[in-house]
Amino acid sequence: xxxxxxxxxxxxxxxxxxxxxxxxxxxxxxxxxxxxxxxxxxxxxxxxxxxxxxxxxxxxxxxxxxxxxxxxxxxxxxxxxxxxxxxxxxxxxxxxxxxxxxxxxxxxxxxxxxxxxxxxxxxxxxxxxxxxxxxxxxxxxxxxxxxxxxxxxxxxxxxxxxxxxxxxxxxxxxxxxxxxxxxxxxxxxxxxxxxxxxxxxxxxxxxxxxxxxxxxxxxxxxxxxxxxxxxxxxxxxxxxxxxxxxxxxxxxxxx
Numbered sequence: 001x002x003x004x005x006x007x008x009x010x011x012x013x014x015x016x017x018x019x020x021x022x023x024x025x026x027x028x029x030x031x032x033x034x035x036x037x038x039x040x041x042x043x044x045x046x047x048x049x050x051x052x053x054x055x056x057x058x059x060x061x062x063x064x065x066x067x068x069x070x071x072x073x074x075x076x077x078x079x080x081x082x083x084x085x086x087x088x089x090x091x092x093x094x095x096x097x098x099x100x101x102x103x104x105x106x107x108x109x110x111x112x113x114x115x116x117x118x119x120x121x122x123x124x125x126x127x128x129x130x131x132x133x134x135x136x137x138x139x140x141x142x143x144x145x146x147x148x149x150x151x152x153x154x155x156x157x158x159x160x161x162x163x164x165x166x167x168x169x170x171x172x173x174x175x176x177x178x179x180x181x182x183x184x185x186x187x188x189x190x191x192x193x194x195x196x197x198x199x200x201x202x203x204x205x206x207x208x209x210x211x212x213x214x215x216x217x218x219x220x221x222x223x224x225x226x227x228x229x230x231x232x233x234x235x236x237x238x239x240x241x242x243x244x245x246x247x248x249x250x251x252x253x254x255x
Contacts, residue, residue: 001150005251007034008221010185017249018057029146029157035061044072048127051082052159053143054089063100066114073113084118085142135170137161139198153255155179162198168211176214178255181247183222187230202234219247
C-alpha cells in the first residue's frame, strides 16, 4: 500500500494545501485543495473518494475534479463515500445547481458521472484488497476517521477531531499501526478555541494518545499556517515517549 500526501495543512498558501491523501493510485481520503497538485493523468486514475466530514477544506476539490474528468467518468462514475449527513450536505450545499451543477444527474440520471454513496460508521468497505474502516470521531459536524488495511499493513487517519474514545479503541484492535496521521490544528495557547472548534492541540492530543496501547510513529497534520513550528515543538514536548513528525505535502509512504 502506498500513501501519498497531496495536502495536509489547516489552511492554504504557497506550497501548502488542505487535506487529501492518495492511497495507491485510485483512492482519495478527503479531497481538499491538495488534489489540485495532481496531473490530469493522475486524476483520471481516481475511482473512489472517502470523506471524513463536510467542511470545505476536506471537500473543495470534489466539484472541480468531477467537472474536469467528466468525459472520462461517463459509464464509470466517481464514487464518493461518506456518512449520510455528509452526503446530504454535499447534495444540499454543493451539487445543488446554484453552487455547482448536480453531477449525480449529468449527463443523465441513469448514467451520471458522480455517485454519492452513504457509508455507516463502523462499517468496512473493500476495494481491490484494501479494507477501509469508517470510525466515528468527535467534531463540530458529523465526522469520521479512517483505518485502511492492505496485505497486513495498517494506515490510520484521525480526520478532524478532538478527544474521543472510538478512534483509539478501533486502533487498539490491531496488533500494530504502521502509519498514523493525527491532527493538531492549534497550539496550546489556543486550548479553549481548540475545544470550541473540536480540534486537538498538543496537550489534548497527549491525553488521547495515552489510550493507544502500542507505540508507533506519529505524523501531525492540519497545522495552522504560520504556527507549524510552534505546534510541532509543543507536540514533541507533550509526547516525549513518542516519535513525532510534521506531515508535509509531498510526503510518500510505502507500506
